[in-house]
Amino acid sequence: MQEKIRVGVLGATGAVGQRFVELLADHPWFELTALTASDASAGRRYGDACRWLLSSDMPPNMTDMPVRETSPTIECDLVFSALPGGLAGPVEEEFAAAGYGVFSNASAHRQDPDVPLLIPEVNPDHLSLIATQRARRGWERGFIITNPNCSAVMLTMALAPLQDVFGVRSVVVNTMQGLSGAGYPGVPSLDALDNVIPFIGGEEDKLALEPCKMLGKVRDGGVEFAGFAISAHCNRVPVREGHLETVSVALENPAELEEIPAAWRDWRPLPQQLNLPTAPRPPLVVRTEPDRPQTRLDRDAGRGMAVSVGRVRSCDVLDIRFVVLGHNTIRGAAGASVLNAELMVAQEMIDT
C-alpha cells in the first residue's frame, strides 16, 4: 500500500465521532481528511467546535482541521458515520449514491436485507451482499456497511465459535451497560449515580435480532438468519465504559464444560490472519480467574478491541453460563467500523 486512503468522519463532534477521530488520526492505512458536523459547527476549527470527552488528548493534527457540513462533497473516498439515528438513514444513502464507501455505526440500515451487518471475525463473507446492494440501488462505486449494536458485538463474538462447534439453540442474556453508550450529554448524573436503570430504549430488540443476522448465511442476495431465539434484559449501571453481559446458552449438541473455553481459544478468524492493524490478538481473551472479566479491569483488553470471556459453568435451565465483556465505544462502535474498513482494504474491495 503506497498511498493512504482518504477518509472522513460524519458527525465528528459527538461521543462516537470523537472515538473515530482518535482511532483514525494516526492510522497506517487511512488519512483523515474531512470532518463533518451539524450546520451550527460547520466552518469552525474542530478544536473549537468539539467538546472533547476522551481521556486521551485531542490528536494535535486535528485541532485546526475545519469542520464541514455533512454533504457528499467532502474530499475523501470512505466515510465513517457517527450520525444520530434519524439523520443517518437518508444521509448515508446520499453518500453511497454519490460514490462514497460508507461505514456506519448507526442502526438505520442494519436490518436492510442487502446491507452487511458486519463483524470481520464473524461474517466476513457477508461482504458479498455489496454486489446485490449496488445492483438493487443503482450505485456504481458507493456502498453501506454497518457494524452492530454495542451489546450485540460482544455477545456475537462469544457465540460465534460456539455456533460453529456445537450449534446454539437459545440464549438468555443480561447486560450491564456503561454510561458512554448513551452518548453525551446522555444519562443525567442524578439518574446514574447509586442506581441501576433496567431499561434502554430499543436495546433489547436489537440484541435479540442482530446476532441472528450476523450468524446467518447469505442466500440469494439476502441473509438467512440463524434460527435460535435470544431473550435480552438490558440495564444501565453506573460505570463509565464497558458492557458486561451474563449469558445462559442452550446448545444443539452436547458439550463438556472445558470444551467451551477451548472453542474460544481455538478460534482463528480472518482479521487476525490478515493481520489487520486494528484486529486484536487474540480476539477473545479467555479469563480463568473466578471473578473475571470485570468491567474496569478488562474493558481495555486489546486496546479496547478484544472481547473478554470467562466464568464458564453449567446452567441448570439452559446448558451453559458465562460472562462476556467488551469496550462499548471502541469494539462496540468506532473501532468496529474501522476494522470493517480494514477488512475491505485488505481484500482489495476498495478502489482508490
Added chain:
Amino acid sequence: MQEKIRVGVLGATGAVGQRFVELLADHPWFELTALTASDASAGRRYGDACRWLLSSDMPPNMTDMPVRETSPTIECDLVFSALPGGLAGPVEEEFAAAGYGVFSNASAHRQDPDVPLLIPEVNPDHLSLIATQRARRGWERGFIITNPNCSAVMLTMALAPLQDVFGVRSVVVNTMQGLSGAGYPGVPSLDALDNVIPFIGGEEDKLALEPCKMLGKVRDGGVEFAGFAISAHCNRVPVREGHLETVSVALENPAELEEIPAAWRDWRPLPQQLNLPTAPRPPLVVRTEPDRPQTRLDRDAGRGMAVSVGRVRSCDVLDIRFVVLGHNTIRGAAGASVLNAELMVAQEMIDT
C-alpha cells in the same frame, strides 16, 4: 399484648446488626434489652463500640447500652442473630438449647431439614417444623428460624403468586447487588467504583436453592422442595443499597401477560391480614412505568420491606420476563427476621 417481649441482638455492631438495632429500638411489641458483640467490644457502651453506618442517627436510647459477650446468659427471650458465617452455626444452637428463640440472618442453618427458612408472606406454614426441630434436638422452649439470602427474598416473593396461579417450571435470574450486601468494610472502593464484578462467593448457589425450599411443602417433618430449576448470575454493581434482579420464567400453565401483574396485585398474604407492624402494604408494589423499578427510586418502598416488580414482557426463550427489586439489608436481612418474629408472636407461638 400488655408487656413488650424482651429481645436481644447477637452481633449488634456489624452492618446487619445495626439494622436490627434501628428496627427494634422503637418497636411496638419488642423491647431491645441486650446487645452482644465480639469479646473485644464486650463491656463498652454501644455508642463507643459501634461505628454507626446508617444515615439515620443511632437511636439515642441505645448509645449507653452496655455491649455483652455473645453467650446465652443475656436477659431476653428472643434473639436476632447477625453473627458472621462460621460463628453463627454453633452459637445459635447454643442459644436455642438454652431456651431462647433464635431468629437468624445467617446461612448456617438455612438448609437444615428441620429449620424453617421463612418469608411470612410465602410459607408461614413452615413454622410447623419447630415441633420436629424441638423433638429431634431435645430443645424445650428454644428454636431457630432463618430468613433467606437477600437476593432470594425478592425473587421468591415475586415467584410465589406465580407458582400459586400458574406453576413455575424454570427460572433464569441475573442480580445486580448493592455494596451493603457485602457488609462492612466489605468491598474496597477501588474494586467497586466504575466497575461490575460478576462474582459473589456462594451467592449463586443460595439463590438457586433457597427459593425451592421456601416454595416447597412441609412433609413428614421436612420440606419437599419445589421442583423447578433456577439458574443464577450474581453481580456486584456500584450502588450502595438495593438488589435489582432481571428474571426469565417458564410457567407450567399458559398465562396472558396481563395476568402476571394481576396475580401480584391479587396476592393477599398472611402478614398483611394479621396487620403485623413491619408488614408492608402492599407486599408487592407493581410498577407500570417502562423503566421501573429502579434501584435508587424504589428500594425504600414500604420502608424497605416491600418488593417492587415491573417490566413484565414475554420471553422468547422461557415464557415471561420481568424485573424485581428489594432493599437488601431491610427486607433482605434484618427486617425479614423481625417480620418472622412478629408472625410467631401474632400466632401466639412465643411464650413470654
Added chain:
Amino acid sequence: MQEKIRVGVLGATGAVGQRFVELLADHPWFELTALTASDASAGRRYGDACRWLLSSDMPPNMTDMPVRETSPTIECDLVFSALPGGLAGPVEEEFAAAGYGVFSNASAHRQDPDVPLLIPEVNPDHLSLIATQRARRGWERGFIITNPNCSAVMLTMALAPLQDVFGVRSVVVNTMQGLSGAGYPGVPSLDALDNVIPFIGGEEDKLALEPCKMLGKVRDGGVEFAGFAISAHCNRVPVREGHLETVSVALENPAELEEIPAAWRDWRPLPQQLNLPTAPRPPLVVRTEPDRPQTRLDRDAGRGMAVSVGRVRSCDVLDIRFVVLGHNTIRGAAGASVLNAELMVAQEMIDT
C-alpha cells in the same frame, strides 16, 4: 391559626419545585392549592407533567392537581418561586405587584437593596425592608423575600455566631457541592463520575457576596454589608446531595479554640424560639468526631434543615479552620424558603 394559608409553587415540576411540593404537601400552616409550570405542562395533571426525582414518593394528594400557567391569577395568597434564572426576575415582580407574597429561591432579586436576603436564624430583622420595598415599588400587599444560594446558607449560619461573639475579618472557603445543586438534567454523568470539576458558573461570586449582605445591618431602607472579605473556591464532586465546605476564618478578636463550638452551641436564634414547624433543633449540629461532618452521614440532620459543623482547629494563615455541611436542596433551597414564610406568619406579617 384556624385556617391554613393557601400557597402555590411557581415552577413546580423542576428539581427545587419538587422539594417545595414535598415540604408543603402536608404542612401544618399552609395548604398547597396551586402548581404552575411552563406553558407546555399547563393543563396536565401534576403526576403526568412531572418526572419525580426524589426518593420519597410524590405526595398522593398532589398527583391529580392540575398544573397551571405561571400567571398571577392562581388561587392562593403566597407563592414559592422555583423559577429558572432569566424568568424569575420579571415574573416574581409581576406576582408581587398583583398582591402575592413571593418567597423566591431564584437569585434575580437577592441583591436588590430593598429585598431581604433572609435566613430566619441570622437576620430576621431584615424583614423590615418590606416597608421600603412596598413604598418604593408601589405594591400594597405583595412583596418579595429571597433565600440565599445553597452554599451561602451553610457558611452564613456557621459564621453568624462567630460574627456576634468575635467578629469576622476574612474568610477563605472551599466548597464540595453535590450534583443536585445543578438541577435536572444538570450535570451529565460522563462529566460527573470519577471526576472533580473545579468550576460552577457564578457560584464563587454569590458565595463571596451573599453572606456579607445577610450579616449586614439594615440602615435607611437598605443593607449596610458586613465588612469582611470572602474568597471562595467552588467545586462539583460526584455526590448526589449535600454541600460540604472547608473554611478558614480570621477573627476580629482573639478566640480560644474551644470557644468556637461553644459559640455555635450557645446560639439561640428566633425560629427555634418561635417553634417554627420547619426550624431544626438545634440549628447547628456540632460534631466532635475527627472525621465529621461527612456528606452522606450528616446531610439529613434535622430533616435536612440543620447545618452540621466540626473539625475546629487553628489555622496558621488565618485564625481558625473548620468544616460545615448542609443539605443543598432542603436547607439550601426549598426548605429555606418555607422557613422564611413561617417566620412571617409567626410574626403576623401575612394578612390572610
Added chain:
Amino acid sequence: MQEKIRVGVLGATGAVGQRFVELLADHPWFELTALTASDASAGRRYGDACRWLLSSDMPPNMTDMPVRETSPTIECDLVFSALPGGLAGPVEEEFAAAGYGVFSNASAHRQDPDVPLLIPEVNPDHLSLIATQRARRGWERGFIITNPNCSAVMLTMALAPLQDVFGVRSVVVNTMQGLSGAGYPGVPSLDALDNVIPFIGGEEDKLALEPCKMLGKVRDGGVEFAGFAISAHCNRVPVREGHLETVSVALENPAELEEIPAAWRDWRPLPQQLNLPTAPRPPLVVRTEPDRPQTRLDRDAGRGMAVSVGRVRSCDVLDIRFVVLGHNTIRGAAGASVLNAELMVAQEMIDT
C-alpha cells in the same frame, strides 16, 4: 550508559509497589531484578503473590519473577521502597547501611535533617545532603532519598516558580484526593460512594510542612525551611485517582494576574534540561479553559508525571487563587521516586 542498573522494589505487591513495577518493567536505564514483599508472599511467583490493581496488564516479564523477603541480600544496586509506614524507617536504614541506594516513597525519613526530600524539578541541589548523611551515619555507598507526600508534590511544583519570581508569603490549600491514595483495600466502598470525608490522618500536617522543606535552602548540612505558612484542608472524594487542590496564595511581591501563568510557562527545570526518561514536557501544563484542570481529564497529562494548573484569579483575602492537579500514584508516588533515581544517574551520582 552501556549496562542497565539493577534495581529492586521493596513492598512490590501493594498499590504503590505495583506502580513501581509498571514504571520499571521496561525502563531504558534500569533493569528490575528483585521484588520483595512480606514473608507470607516470599517464595511465590509475583503473578501469584500479587492482586494486580492497575488497568494496564501486569508486565509479562514480571509474572514469573520470584518474590523475595525484604532483606538487604537481594541482587541489585538501588531499591525503590513502597514499604508501609512503621516498617519503612528501620528497613530502609538497614538497606542503606548495606550499601544500597534507597529511593523511598514512605514518610519515615522525609523530615530527617540529612535526608533529601526531593522533587528533581524543584530542589535538585538538596542531593548535596547525601554527603552529610553518609558522614553522619557512617554509610559508605548507601543513601536514602525520599519523595514527598502525594498532595505536597503538586502544590510544591505549582509554588516553586512563584517562590522564585514573586516570593510566597502564605498559602491556604484545600485538597480533593482520590481513593487510590489510601492504598488497597483502603477506603471501604460504603464510606466512599456518595460521600466526602473531610479527614485524612496526618495529611494536613505533611502538606503544611513538606513544601517548606523542599523550597528551603541547604545550609550547613541541613535544610533551612522556606519561611511561609501553609494551612491545609484535606478531603477524600469519590474519584479513583488524581488529587485536585484549590489554592489561595499571598505573595511577597506584587504580581499581575497574567504573570502567574507566565511564570509557570517560563519554568525550565533541570530534569527537562537533562532529558530524563520520566520527566514530563512541560512539567506544568497550564490550562486556560474556565473549568480545567479536571481530575478525570487531566490526571494522565504527561503520562501521569505532569502537574496541571489553571483557573488563576485574584483572591480577596490573600493575593491569588488557582487550581492544581496531579496523578497521586504516579507523580505523587512511584513516578516521583523513579525520577529521583534518574536525576542521580544523569548526574553520575550512582556508582555501578
